[in-house]
Amino acid sequence: MEQNNKSKGRTAVYCIFLLVLACIFMFPLLWMVVSSFKSDTAIYSDMTSIKAFLLPFTDFSPFNYSNVVNKYPIIHAAFNSFSYILVIIVLSEIVNSMAGYAFARLKFPFSNAIFSLIIMLIIVPIQTIMLPQFVIVYNLGWVNNYMGLIAPVIANCLYIFLFRQTFLNIPAEIEEAGVIDGANEFVIFFRLVIPLVKPTMATVAILNFIGMWNDFVWPTMVITSPDLQTIQMALSTMFQVKPQILGEIMAGLTIVTIPVLFIFLFLQKYYVQGIASTGAKN
């Protein structure tokens, strides 16, 4: 009995320790969200004390949010981002799942060699192809056009790899049953097979969304007119405008983070799974 109390005590202490550590670790985020609800004078005066991290119960000021939305084209940019990312996700699911399926099931010449190449290309950093890709996009007339953002990212080596692995783990009997039933059109295959890989499709959709939502360099290179800006681009313009109202910037940062945070909190199962599988790939 004495041991029970002891270990309960130890657990409690450990939890408190972790809590403190977590707070310290998350201090920038806490500060960001809390400051987004304060007026600038409050932010600056609170900075020297613990109040920097506490929600202002007396001085609660959601005006930063309304100001930000009115002054900067954040909503418009968010809409832009959502639209083109949606297109990317749909196309990406189709293309990458089909490719993964082909590598898993079909025997075609050089399939192993090509697949090894694909695996190696997973680690190629985007900066390596950043410039040539830009030249290509430029010559295709896709600069300042969402095609320039969508086309280069649809086929993705990592997702092809993930799909192939998933397909390999699914017994072929289901498809054989489909053939026996006389369904040998690809469309029907996709009604049979695709539902089996829904978790992978969820993972790919999530990784795609978060990756594309947070992408900054490539859209900056491709998009030149403010009208078509993506969300990260719009955010960075806030940074250049003077005078800077800190509270509004914090509100902007928080707004931009919300969709990703949302996905992360409610769909973490798939997200973490995706990370685990990228870890397992080696």
Added chain:
Amino acid sequence: MYSFTNYNILKPDEKMFVGLNNYTRLLSDSVFQKSILNTLYFTVLVVPLQLFFALGLALLVNKKMKGMKFFRLAFFSPTILSLVVISMLWSYIYNPDNGLLNAMLQSFHLPPQPFLTSADQAMNCLIIMSAWQGAGYQMMIFLGGLQDIPEYLYDASSIDGATSVQKFKYITLPGLKNISLLIIITITISAFQLLIQPMLMTGGGPLDSTVSIVYEIYQYGYKYRDMGYGCAMTVVFTIMILAVALVQKKFLTEKDD
């Protein structure tokens, strides 16, 4: 499929074949050389730091307590933020005049620091910030690895009277070796890609102390439209990454006895 195969097509002959001109230009470009040094410096410091954070955090949250999930998420949360958000946020934290860190330092009666405005501190600030941001990701991978180590190894060693330190040294670390290698290579490759932080936070300054290789690639290839030169840099960059990755792989797997 555009993105994959063509980083060689545009080697130094964009409109006119200039042979190795671009490469010789690289050799005498002191800013480019500085960018290499900076990137190496960044990488050499960020990798161990982030590794340390990730492993430490993973060990801390590897307990079967309820509520652990919350802590894992908390430590993981910086990784889902975009680099833009993080760069902007930390610019305000590091602001020498009215930034959060200096305000905190003052409240503890410590001297304020110049942070990003000082050629000495700027890169270090970026390093700490980047390690903070990335640690959660590797923490998850380490967690997976830790949980793969079979329980019975620990139990058996307890029976033999091993202390926690010994358990760590002889069971945990070897069990994590493969994962550690993967993680080290991953962090290294990401570290080499340093671009957004200097771009948004310091513009490469002060005194070119935060210029990174990719930043130079971006400047020349995109801003100055000097594609040939930018591509030459890209080739150098890629060769460096491959070399480093191979060296790491060789060096760290040789210890397998």
